[in-house]
Structures are given as structure tokens and as C-alpha cells.
Amino acid sequence: MSKIPVTYKRSDMQSDQEVKWCPGCGDYTILASVQNFMAEMGISKEKIVFVSGIGCAARFPYYMNTYGVHSIHGRAPAVATGVSVSNPDLSVWVVSGDGDSLSIGGNHLIHALRKNVNIKILMFNNQIYGLTKGQYSPTSEEGKKTKSSPFGSVEMPLNPMSLALGAEASFVARSIDMDRDLTAGILEEAKNHKGSAFVEIYQNCNVFNDKAFEQLTNKETKVANRINLVHGEKTVFGEDGHKAVVIRNGIAQIVDTKDVDESEIYVHNIHEENPSIAFSLSRLSHGPYGPTPLGVFRKVQRDTFTEEVHDQINNAKEQKGEGELDKLIRSLGTWDVS
Amino acid sequence: MEIENKTVESIPAVTIRFAGDSGDGMQLVGTRFTDTSAIFGNDLATLPAFPAEIRAPQGTIAGVSSFQVQIADFDILTPGDNPDVLVAMNPAALKAHLHDLAPNGMLILNEDAFEEKNITKAGYKVDPRQSGELDGYRVFQVPMEKLTKEALEEFDLPGRAVLRSKNMIALGLISWTFNRPLEDTENWINDKFGKLPEVAKANIKALKTGYNFGITVEAFHHTYVVEKASLPPGEYTNINGNIGLSWGLIAAAKKANLDLFYGSYPITPASDILHELSKHKNFNVITFQAEDEIAAAAASVGASFTGKLAVTGTSGPGLALKSETISLALSAELPLVIVNVQRGGPSTGLPTKPEQSDLMFALYGRHGESPLPVIAAKSPSHAFYAAYEASRIALKYMTPVILLSDNYVATGSEPWNLPKIEELNNLDTNIITKLNTEDGFLPFLRNVDTFARPWALPGTPGLEYRVGGLEKEEGTGNVSYDAANHQYMTDMRAWKVSNIANDIDKLEIYGDESADTLVLGWGSTYGGITQAVNRLNEKGVKVASAHFVHINPFPDNTLEVISKFKKIIIPELNTGQLLKLVREAFLVDARGINKVSGEPFTAQELTDKIEEKINE
Numbered sequence: 038m039s040k041i042p043v044t045y046k047r048s049d050m051q052s053d054q055e056v057k058w059c060p061g062c063g064d065y066t067i068l069a070s071v072q073n074f075m076a077e078m079g080i081s082k083e084k085i086v087f088v089s090g091i092g093c094a095a096r097f098p099y100y101m102n103t104y105g106v107h108s109i110h111g112r113a114p115a116v117a118t119g120v121s122v123s124n125p126d127l128s129v130w131v132v133s134g135d136g137d138s139l140s141i142g143g144n145h146l147i148h149a150l151r152k153n154v155n156i157k158i159l160m161f162n163n164q165i166y167g168l169t170k171g172q173y174s175p176t177s178e179e180g181k182k183t184k185s186s187p188f189g190s191v192e193m194p195l196n197p198m199s200l201a202l203g204a205e206a207s208f209v210a211r212s213i214d215m216d217r218d219l220t221a222g223i224l225e226e227a228k229n230h231k232g233s234a235f236v237e238i239y240q241n242c243n244v245f246n247d248k249a250f251e252q253l254t255n256k257e258t259k260v261a262n263r264i265n266l267v268h269g270e271k272t273v274f275g276e277d278g279h280k281a282v283v284i285r286n287g288i289a290q291i292v293d294t295k296d297v298d299e300s301e302i303y304v305h306n307i308h309e310e311n312p313s314i315a316f317s318l319s320r321l322s323h324g325p326y327g328p329t330p331l332g333v334f335r336k337v338q339r340d341t342f343t344e345e346v347h348d349q350i351n352n353a354k355e356q357k358g359e360g361e362l363d364k365l366i367r368s369l370g371t372w373d374v375s
Numbered sequence: 376m377e378i379e380n381k382t383v384e385s386i387p388a389v390t391i392r393f394a395g396d397s398g399d400g401m402q403l404v405g406t407r408f409t410d411t412s413a414i415f416g417n418d419l420a421t422l423p424a425f426p427a428e429i430r431a432p433q434g435t436i437a438g439v440s441s442f443q444v445q446i447a448d449f450d451i452l453t454p455g456d457n458p459d460v461l462v463a464m465n466p467a468a469l470k471a472h473l474h475d476l477a478p479n480g481m482l483i484l485n486e487d488a489f490e491e492k493n494i495t496k497a498g499y500k501v502d503p504r505q506s507g508e509l510d511g512y513r514v515f516q517v518p519m520e521k522l523t524k525e526a527l528e529e530f531d532l533p534g535r536a537v538l539r540s541k542n543m544i545a546l547g548l549i550s551w552t553f554n555r556p557l558e559d560t561e562n563w564i565n566d567k568f569g570k571l572p573e574v575a576k577a578n579i580k581a582l583k584t585g586y587n588f589g590i591t592v593e594a595f596h597h598t599y600v601v602e603k604a605s606l607p608p609g610e611y612t613n614i615n616g617n618i619g620l621s622w623g624l625i626a627a628a629k630k631a632n633l634d635l636f637y638g639s640y641p642i643t644p645a646s647d648i649l650h651e652l653s654k655h656k657n658f659n660v661i662t663f664q665a666e667d668e669i670a671a672a673a674a675s676v677g678a679s680f681t682g683k684l685a686v687t688g689t690s691g692p693g694l695a696l697k698s699e700t701i702s703l704a705l706s707a708e709l710p711l712v713i714v715n716v717q718r719g720g721p722s723t724g725l726p727t728k729p730e731q732s733d734l735m736f737a738l739y740g741r742h743g744e745s746p747l748p749v750i751a752a753k754s755p756s757h758a759f760y761a762a763y764e765a766s767r768i769a770l771k772y773m774t775p776v777i778l779l780s781d782n783y784v785a786t787g788s789e790p791w792n793l794p795k796i797e798e799l800n801n802l803d804t805n806i807i808t809k810l811n812t813e814d815g816f817l818p819f820l821r822n823v824d825t826f827a828r829p830w831a832l833p834g835t836p837g838l839e840y841r842v843g844g845l846e847k848e849e850g851t852g853n854v855s856y857d858a859a860n861h862q863y864m865t866d867m868r869a870w871k872v873s874n875i876a877n878d879i880d881k882l883e884i885y886g887d888e889s890a891d892t893l894v895l896g897w898g899s900t901y902g903g904i905t906q907a908v909n910r911l912n913e914k915g916v917k918v919a920s921a922h923f924v925h926i927n928p929f930p931d932n933t934l935e936v937i938s939k940f941k942k943i944i945i946p947e948l949n950t951g952q953l954l955k956l957v958r959e960a961f962l963v964d965a966r967g968i969n970k971v972s973g974e975p976f977t978a979q980e981l982t983d984k985i986e987e988k989i990n991e
Binding site: 052054082088089099102112115116117122144145148350353358359365366372373374375 | 410413414416603606607608609610611612613614618622625626629634636638655656657658659660661663665666667669670673674675676677678679680681682683685699700703707792793794796833834835836837838839840841842843844845853854
């Protein structure tokens with residue numbers, strides 16, 4: 038990374054391409070959040086690479102004035118792995134959607150997380166297939182009526198936070214498009230994280246799945262339904278903090294604050310090595326319905342794939358010296374014919 | 376070890392096949408004998424054959440593994456047709472290979488394995504040694520297990536470990552029969568078992584026991600010697616195709632001043648490239664064992680975008696999985712080498728057998744109009760140069776290139792007259808570090824000669840650009856749905872590839888240029904075809920041959936070469952794929968010689984069939 042802090046204006050981060058999402062799409066808000074954040078994150082823009090797959094969200098790189106690859110459906114984490122391991126100095130960001138990451142690209146997502154490749158994955162979850170005009174996605178709720186499920190989806194949706202934690206992710210967080218401050222804070226945490234970061238961003242698709250996240254955005258309901266996870270703070274939520282999260286027998290539960298001793302209220306610790314509590318928090322809701330945790334679930338340090346690959350290369354060079362072709366082609370033994 | 380009554384007969388060449396259970400160590404014995412012969416100075420070629428199962432049931436035909444080597448005092452190109460010597464470690468090995476043994480061939484049997492149980496397991500109703508079916512061969516029964524046990528009695532080794540050394544008895548005996556010194560193998564054993572001196576000593580004892588058995592037993596007093604071959608002067612190593620190919624990639628990266636990135640998912644018979652490259656991290660080689668074939672290709676595209684010599688390797692089924700990603704590289708115009716070590720297909724097919732049946736897939740196995748260069752390795756040592764050439768073209772023309780090898784090239788070996796590294800050409804790239812117009816950077820502003828676009832690498836200030844699989848506007852690279860632009864870009868991608876025809880070696884004619892018949896080939900049939908043309912020319916049959924390394928585009932003199940001949944014959948290990956291409960491209964009534972039995976052509980088979988076609 039650049040040693041001299043670099044600051045840009047948001048306009049420096051904008052490419053000259055017209056943004057072509059549907060008017061009112063949540064992607065606009067996220068793009069603004071990311072551009073604002075990137076302008077001030079202190080990394081020269083030539084060192085930033087955006088990689089995407091296919092879907093509405095995947096057009097994102099075209100709108101960033103950085104390096105970018107708009108690749109193929111589901112494969113962005115694999116492409117980004119190649120970018121990151123090829124040049125560890127780069128700040129590599131993946132932008133994906135729920136279909137791209139969790140359906141066609143599920144395999145690449147879990148392996149990038151497991152390997153702890155130094156890439157930051159932003160998954161815009163709108164719980165619908167937008168670019169193909171409205172089929173149910175792997176995060177659509179059961180019973181969802183769409184063009185491809187006129188009688189309701191019969192599929193159990195995935196819980197992206199649970200999946201990422203199960204895939205050994207070292208950084209797991211959730212935000213929502215409308216909350217720019219929360220998004221900016223999570224992006225900052227992700228940027229500073231060594232290794233792979235998985236950030237789910239609830240994103241409203243006003244054309245095919247409008248108001249899917251209303252319980253978390255509507256003024257009337259959001260206070261009751263947003264469980265803000267803040268490191269080092271007691272997990273209380275609701276009006277005047279009348280609800281709290283406690284961990285009983287290892288399982289996160291929602292209780293009335295008045296019914297428990299204050300000391301029993303869960304104090305969030307993103308650095309907890311054991312992922313069980315983070316997992317249990319991810320099970321408090323299965324989709325954006327009812328009280329739903331937002332914020333950083335987990336942030337732990339472990340060796341990154343990107344660095345370890347280069348450590349091995351450097352060790353090999355130290356031990357054997359820089360490779361010489363003349364020696365290589367003779368390494369199996371030779372004989373002379375005169 | 377001189378023996379008074381030993382008769383030494385000098386022969387120009389011999390083909391030996393070692394056959395036994397997968398666990399009997401036949402590949403090792405074959406490799407050792409090969410290396411000793413290489414150091415002695417013979418020309419040679421090898422053909423290992425093993426089952427797809429790692430340990431098929433012991434004693435069954437399915438579990439038989441074999442290794443064939445031809446050594447000669449002249450320049451040979453194939454591992455021989457019918458073996459002159461067959462070493463069979465058990466009845467199943469005998470049953471699987473006897474039909475190939477040349478008449479009056481030498482048959483060495485591990486006598487101890489011919490128990491009733493094993494004989495039945497191999498599918499014999501009666502003991503083949505008593506049924507008369509071994510008449511016409513020179514049979515030598517050797518109690519290999521008994522000899523091993525007796526020889527190794529002094530060592531403190533468990534019974535199973537003792538019997539594992541019986542392959543050394545076979546190697547010792549063959550070394551005696553063909554007058555090969557043991558020193559090289561002894562050194563090798565000491566190296567390999569450096570940490571287990573007891574095991575090293577035991578193996579050397581078994582080796583010597585086999586050798587001494589030859590001395591002692593009268594039956595073996597007639598021995599043979601194959602003199603040094605008069606190969607062109609130079610420094611040689613014995614190389615197989617997978618290693619040759621790996622080294623070619625390393626050399627190309629070095630000569631392009633780039634680091635090598637190799638993304639792969641384990642698959643037979645390509646895995647050894649991954650293994651080989653993983654050893655050479657000190658050449659700044661990054662090997663990436665991906666979660667699947669698609670990720671292997673996709674990560675390679677990411678590496679290419681970032682400025683590596685990016686390579687993804689696989690075999691047939693894996694190439695199918697990589698297809699969409701190759702199209703991305705083609706559309707984004709990024710350099711990428713895709714190695715396909717072909718095996719028998721379709722589907723899982725014959726994972727350990729050679730076939731040339733992915734040629735059409737390499738050329739056309741993508742959606743949309745998506746031409747790319749296709750190159751094929753013709754022999755184990757040529758795999759080095761083919762990998763170098765594929766890298767050169769990918770980097771110079773900003774295009775994915777498919778490099779075809781096959782199981783025969785990949786696992787077979789031959790002596791390689793080492794090149795002078797300083798004489799290998801440096802490879803050019805299209806890396807750009809400054810704006811290419813006054814108004815800004817145009818990522819699709821092409822080189823006027825090669826039509827290649829500039830390669831701007833992340834980290835370069837001022838050249839930030841985005842690229843993807845959507846159609847791009849010529850020049851700016853911006854997404855474009857414009858009708859005329861898509862027509863232009865489609866044509867441009869095709870011109871770019873066909874234009875390479877002017878930048879590759881011409882097709883050369885081998886053999887009798889005054890002949891009416893030309894045998895055209897590509898890939899691993901090179902040795903067989905060349906040997907067949909030699910044999911036919913020697914007996915006065917007029918025939919010539921030409922061998923494609925570049926199949927897309929064909930060299931620019933191909934039509935000129937083909938037009939010189941009245942008859943075109945195309946032998947292939949498929950049902951006629953190059954045949955279709957040549958007929959279509961040059962409108963000639965070419966005829967095929969085709970085979971998909973999972974085995975390479977033998978030189979004699981091709982000699983006979985080509986002669987038949989000439990006389991048709």
C-alpha cells in the first residue's frame with residue numbers, strides 16, 4: 038500500500054461511464070458510499086482493483102475510476118484470488134450479488150473465505166434475480182412468488198452470515214444500503230482487515246423485490262428490528278433499549294432487558310476466536326424479518342493465503358537461490374555425446 | 376563381472392516391456408533401466424501404461440501396470456512396436472501382454488507368482504506354462520520371490536517389505552542380460568533411501584542377486600549389447616513431456632521477464648505439470664491448486680490481468696469446464712495459455728490412455744465467434760518448445776492459446792539435446808506504462824502489426840481501466856452494444872488470430888519430396904509417422920510427411936505444400952478431426968488412418984496402413 042496517505046474527491050473515484058441501474062435502485066446508495074469511502078481510504082487508485090461476476094451489482098467496476106474486471110457469473114472470487122496473489126500490493130474488492138455469490142459462485146465464495154485470500158467481498162443481497170427480471174434467488178424467502186415460482190418458492194433460503202462463518206471466514210459483517218454510516222464503518226474495518234472480508238449489504242430492488250428490507254428501514258419498525266452489533270458494547274436494542282441479547286448454553290436469545298441481570302447481557306466481541314457465538318447471533322433471524330443483527334459479526338486475524346504463498350516463494354529463493362534455467366534443464370542428470 | 380562362457384551378441388535395438396501388479400514397482404524398474412541406458416548413450420523412447428485405479432485388486436488384469444522402453448544404437452522415434460522381451464511378474468501381467476510379444480521373444484516369468492490362485496484370478500483355466508500357449512517364445516522362469524527372501528534374510532525387515540524388493544531382482548537380471556552396469560542404479564537407491572540405509576542395502580542386495588542369477592544360471596549365458604547411438608553431439612537429458620512442458624513455461628516466463636502463474640485442479644494426466652511447477656518456486660512461480668477447474672482458469676485470468684504469464688492446465692473434461700472462462704480471456708484480450716493433456720474421452724473416458732480427440736474442442740469448444748491459436752506438442756522434448764511457443768504467441772498477440780499435449784507425450788520420455796539457454800529468443804509483451812494518446816489511455820487501441828491491445832497492469836498510475844466480457848468499443852474499451860462495432864470487433868478478433876500465420880514456422884516436408892503421397896500429422900503421432908516414412912522410403916516406397924505444430928492458424932505455406940502432392944493421408948488417434956479441418960480448409964480429398972483404442976500407433980502399423988492407402 039502507498040505510504041503517503043492519498044485523498045481524493047468522490048468525483049476522482051467516478052469513471053466517465055453513465056450509471057445505468059434502474060432509478061431508485063439501492064445500488065446507487067451503495068456506489069456513493071463506496072466512492073466516498075474510497076476517496077478517503079488512503080490508497081492510490083491505481084492500486085485498487087474491483088472484480089465482479091454477473092448481475093446488476095456486477096456492473097459496479099465500470100463506475101469506479103480504478104482498475105476493474107467484469108468477469109463471468111459466480112467466478113469473481115476466483116478471478117480476484119488470481120489478482121491478489123499475483124500482486125499483494127493491490128487492494129482487491131469483489132462486488133457480487135446473492136445469485137452470483139451464493140448460487141452459481143457458491144463454491145468460489147467458500148474457498149476464497151477458507152483460504153483467507155486478501156480480498157474484500159461486498160455481496161449486495163436483494164433476495165431476487167434482478168438482471169434476469171425477477172426469479173427467486175437463494176436468499177428469497179420460502180413461499181416467494183416470482184416468475185419462476187408462481188406457486189411460491191419451495192426452497193429453504195441460505196443465511197449468508199451463517200454460511201460465511203461456516204466457511205471459516207475471518208471477517209464477516211452485514212450492512213444495509215440506506216445506512217451509509219454503517220456501511221462506511223464496515224468498509225473501514227474490512228479495509229484494515231488482513232485476509233478475506235465478507236460483507237453482506239441488504240440492497241433494495243425497487244423493481245422486482247421492493248421493500249424486502251422495510252422492517253429494517255421503515256422509521257416505525259427499524260428501532261425494534263435492528264440489533265446493532267458494536268464491538269465492546271452491550272447488545273441492547275429496541276426503544277430505550279428494552280430488548281437485549283443474552284447467550285444461554287451457547288445460544289443467542291432475545292430477552293426483555295428488565296428480565297435479566299445487566300451482567301448477563303451479551304457484550305459483543307468481534308475478536309472472539311471461537312465462531313460459535315457469532316454463528317448463534319447470525320441465527321437470530323433468517324432473513325431481514327424481525328430483530329436482525331447488523332454490523333461486524335467477526336474479525337479475527339489469521340495468516341492470509343496471499344502472504345503465505347509469497348513467503349514460500351521467498352523461502353525457496355533464500356534456500357535455493359534465484360532459479361537458473363541452465364541448472365533447471367540439467368537437474369535430472371545429463372550425459373554428453375561428442 | 377566377466378564370465379568365461381558368456382556369449383555377447385551385439386544388436387541394433389531392443390524393446391523391453393516390464394509388466395506386473397500396480398504395486399510391483401514396474402514404472403520404477405523401467406525408469407531405472409531407461410536412465411542407465413541413456414547415460415550409456417543409447418537413443419531411447421519410453422511408453423509407461425498404468426491403470427486408472429491406484430491399486431486395483433492384486434493379481435487381476437485390471438491391476439496390471441507396464442513400462443515399455445526401446446533402446447537403440449540409432450536414432451529412434453517411438454518406444455518400439457512389439458516387445459522383444461517381456462518381464463511378467465504374475466499371471467495377469469502375462470495374460471495382458473503376451474499377445475504383443477514378438478515371435479521367439481524372450482519371456483521372463485516370476486515363477487513364484489504362478490500359484491493356482493493367481494492363475495485363476497488372471498482368468499486362465501489352465502496354467503499357461505502347461506497349456507502350450509508359450510510355445511514359440513524363449514521362456515525363462517525365475518523364482519524372484521524365493522531369491523528375494525533368501526537374499527534379504529540377513530536384513531531386519533518385515534516380510535512384506537522384503538517382497539517389495541523383488542522388482543530389483545528383475546532389474547538386476549535384465550541389467551545382466553543387456554550388459555548394463557549397476558552403479559547408476561546403486562547410486563540412485565542410496566540417494567532415494569538415504570534416511571533408511573537398511574532398506575537401501577537390501578535393495579542393492581536384491582539388484583545384485585538378480586544380476587548374479589544371470590551369471591550363475593546357464594540359461595542366461597547368451598547376453599546382448601546395444602551400442603551407443605550416434606546422436607548429434609551435445610549435452611543430453613532424458614525428459615518426459617509433462618516435465619518438458621513445465622520447463623518450457625518456466626523458460627518462457629523468464630525470457631519474457633515475467634513471473635509464471637499456474638492455476639490447476641488435479642486431473643490425470645496433467646497433474647504432474649502442477650507437481651513439477653510447484654517445486655520451482657525459486658523461479659517466482661506461483662502455483663494455485665484451485666477448488667475446481669473453473670476457478671483454476673478464472674484465477675489465471677486474474678493473474679493475467681495483473682501481469683503474469685498465466686497458464687491453466689488440465690485434461691479433456693477440465694477443458695470443457697474452462698470453456699466459458701477461456702471466452703472471457705478471448706473477449707477481454709488477455710494473454711493466457713491453456714494446456715490440455717488429452718486422454719481418451721468422452722466424459723471420464725480412459726484417463727490414463729492417449730487420444731487426440733480434443734482437437735475440434737480446442738478449436739471450436741466455445742460459445743460465440745471465438746477463434747484462438749492452437750498449438751500441439753509432438754514429442755516429450757518438443758513439449759518444451761511448444762510451451763515456449765504458446766507463451767510467445769499469447770503474450771505477443773494478447774490472446775488465449777490452447778496448447779495440446781496427450782498422455783503419450785506427457786508420460787513418455789526421450790533423450791533431449793539441451794538447448795543453449797542464451798540462444799532462446801526473448802519474448803515480447805505489450806505492457807504499457809504511459810498514456811497511448813494525448814487525450815488519455817485507450818485500452819483497445821491496437822498495435823498496427825499484431826492487432827494486439829496494450830497490457831496495462833494494476834499499479835500503473837494513470838492507466839486505470841475496466842475490462843470484461845461485454846462487447847467493447849474499439850479503442851476506448853467501453854461497453855458497447857453498437858451493431859457496427861460488434862461486427863468490427865468480431866472480425867478483428869478473427870484477423871488477429873489468422874494474421875499469426877505469418878509469424879510461425881513454415882510447414883516442412885520430410886522424406887521423399889518427389890513422392891505423390893504426403894502423410895500429414897499433428898501432435899504425438901510424429902514419431903510413428905516419421906518412422907513409418909523412413910521404413911517405406913528405405914524399401915523404395917515413395918512417400919513424404921509433414922507435421923503440424925500450429926493447427927490454428929495453419930502455417931501460411933500449407934496450401935503450397937499440400938498442392939505438391941496427389942494424395943494426402945492423415946493418421947490420427949481420433950475419428951478424423953484434422954482430416955475434416957484439412958478437407959474443409961484446402962478442399963482436398965484427404966484420407967484418414969484412424970484409431971481410438973487407447974493405444975498409440977505402432978510404427979509398423981502405420982507403415983502397413985500408409986502403404987495400403989498409397990496402393991488404394
